[in-house]
Amino acid sequence: MNNLSATDRCVKCGLCLPHCPTFALTGNEADSPRGRISLMQAIGQADVQYTAGLFRHLDQCLQCGACEAMCPSKVPFGRLMDTARVAIEPHRQRSPGNRVVRHMALHLIASPAWTKTLAMALKVHQKLGLQWLVGKAPGVPTAVKRLNRLLPTLQSDNPATPRPVMERRGGVNLFRGCAGSLFDQQTLNASRRLLESLGYRVNVPEQQGCCGALHQHNGDPATAARLAEVNRMAFSVNNDPVLVTASGCTAHLTGYKNLYKNEPVNSFAERVSDILHFLSHQNRAKLQFQPLQKTVAVYIPCTHRNVLRQQQDILDILSWIPGIEPLVINPNGGCCGAAGSYMLSQPALSEQLREPLIDTLVQSGAGLLLTSNIGCAIQLQAGLKERRVAIDVLHPVVLLERLL
Numbered sequence: 213m214n215n216l217s218a219t220d221r222c223v224k225c226g227l228c229l230p231h232c233p234t235f236a237l238t239g240n241e242a243d244s245p246r247g248r249i250s251l252m253q254a255i256g257q258a259d260v261q262y263t264a265g266l267f268r269h270l271d272q273c274l275q276c277g278a279c280e281a282m283c284p285s286k287v288p289f290g291r292l293m294d295t296a297r298v299a300i301e302p303h304r305q306r307s308p309g310n311r312v313v314r315h316m317a318l319h320l321i322a323s324p325a326w327t328k329t330l331a332m333a334l335k336v337h338q339k340l341g342l343q344w345l346v347g348k349a350p351g352v353p354t355a356v357k358r359l360n361r362l363l364p365t366l367q368s369d370n371p372a373t374p375r376p377v378m379e380r381r382g383g384v385n386l387f388r389g390c391a392g393s394l395f396d397q398q399t400l401n402a403s404r405r406l407l408e409s410l411g412y413r414v415n416v417p418e419q420q421g422c423c424g425a426l427h428q429h430n431g432d433p434a435t436a437a438r439l440a441e442v443n444r445m446a447f448s449v450n451n452d453p454v455l456v457t458a459s460g461c462t463a464h465l466t467g468y469k470n471l472y473k474n475e476p477v478n479s480f481a482e483r484v485s486d487i488l489h490f491l492s493h494q495n496r497a498k499l500q501f502q503p504l505q506k507t508v509a510v511y512i513p514c515t516h517r518n519v520l521r522q523q524q525d526i527l528d529i530l531s532w533i534p535g536i537e538p539l540v541i542n543p544n545g546g547c548c549g550a551a552g553s554y555m556l557s558q559p560a561l562s563e564q565l566r567e568p569l570i571d572t573l574v575q576s577g578a579g580l581l582l583t584s585n586i587g588c589a590i591q592l593q594a595g596l597k598e599r600r601v602a603i604d605v606l607h608p609v610v611l612l613e614r615l616l
C-alpha cells in the first residue's frame with residue numbers, strides 16, 4: 213500500500229526534538245519528528261485508527277526539514293511525510309470550506325492558464341477594494357477570509373526597463389513559479405534586469421508551470437509528477453541553467469532527481485539553481501552598487517537553510533552592497549509558519565510561529581526585511597500589516613537591482 217519502511221532508520225534518539233518548531237510550541241511527543249515517525253510506522257503496519265488526532269499531528273508538521281537536516285541516521289523525513297499524507301488521504305472527511313481551499317490551492321495553480329486568470333482577478337479584486345469587503349462579509353468561509361487577509365499588495369513593475377550589458381556571458385532560464393507569477397512580478401523583473409546587467413540572455417519559457425511542491429506535500433503526487441514533466445518539457449529548449457527566485461520551489465525542483473528516477477527529469481533537476489546561489493558565484497567586478505548605510509533584516513527560509521543548505525548565499529550577495537548591515541532575525545533556525553499551504557490550513561500554529569519573528573523584526577529597528585521565498589514574504593508581510601508596521605518585505609534581488 214505504501215512505502216514507509218525507511219521509518220525503521222529512526223533509532224528514536226530524540227536529537228531532532230529541540231529543532232522541531234511544532235514540538236517547541238505544543239510540547240507533545242506526537243507533534244515531534246520522533247512521534248510522527250511512530251505514527252507513520254503504525255500507518256505502515258495498518259495498525260492505526262484514522263482519528264482526528266492522527267490527522268492533526270501529521271497535518272501540523274511544517275515539512276520544514278529541520279529534523280532531517282540534523283538527523284544522524286539520515287531518516288528521509290520529508291519523503292516519508294509525503295508518503296504518509298498519501299496513505300491517510302482516502303480516510304479523511306473534509307469540510308466544504310477545506311475542500312474549496314484545497315481545490316484552489318492544488319488545482320488552479322497547477323494550470324498556467326488558471327494562474328494567469330487568477331493573477332488578473334486578484335488585481336481587479338484589489339483595485340476595487342474587494343479585499344475589505346470579503347473581510348467583512350458574513351457567510352464567507354473562514355479559510356477564504358484567511359486567504360483574503362494574507363493577500364499581499366500586488367506591486368506594479370515595468371518589465372521592460374533595459375539595463376546596459378557589460379559583457380556577454382551566455383544564456384539562463386528563469387523559473388516563474390505559481391506564487392511568483394501571482395504575487396511577485398517585481399522579483400522576476402528585477403532578476404531579469406540584474407542577470408541582463410551581468411551579461412546573461414534571459415529566457416522565460418511560456419509553457420512552464422508550478423513546481424508541484426504543494427501537490428507533493430499534500431497527498432497529490434500524481435499532479436506533482438505531471439507538473440515535473442511540464443517543466444522538464446518547457447525548459448528543454450536549451451541546456452542553460454534554470455534559475456529560481458523562491459527557495460521553496462528551488463528545493464522541490466532540485467529534489468525531482470530523488471522523486472523521479474528517470475534520466476530526462478534528473479538532467480533537468482541538475483540544471484536548477486536558486487538565483488542567490490547562482491549570483492554568489494558570479495564575477496560582479498564591473499557592477500557598481502550604491503551604498504546603503506542601514507541595518508537590513510534578513511529572514512532565512514527553512515528551505516534555504518534545511519533543504520538547500522545554502523543560507524550563506526544571501527549574506528554573500530548582500531556584501532556586494534557597500535555599508536549594508538544585514539541582521540538575520542532567525543540565526544538559529546525557526547520557521548515563520550508559511551510552509552506552503554500551512555498558513556491557510558493551520559492558522560493558529562502558523563501565527564504562533566510568526567509572531568515572535570515579527571517581535572524581533574520590530575525590535576531590530578530595521579526598515580526593510582529581505583527574504584528569499586515568496587511564501588515567507590507573504591506570511592511576514594501579513595503579520596506586519598496586522599500590526600500596522602511599515603516595513604517593506606523584498607527579495608534580496610530586488611534590493612540589489614534597485615541599488616545597481
Ligand code: SF4
Binds near residue numbers: 221222223285
Ligand atoms: S528522526 Fe533521526 S534524530 Fe530524530 S529520533 Fe529518529 S533517528 Fe533520532
Ligand code: SF4
Binds near residue numbers: 244245278279280
Ligand atoms: S519537518 Fe519540521 S515540523 Fe515537521 S517534524 Fe520535522 S522539524 Fe518538526
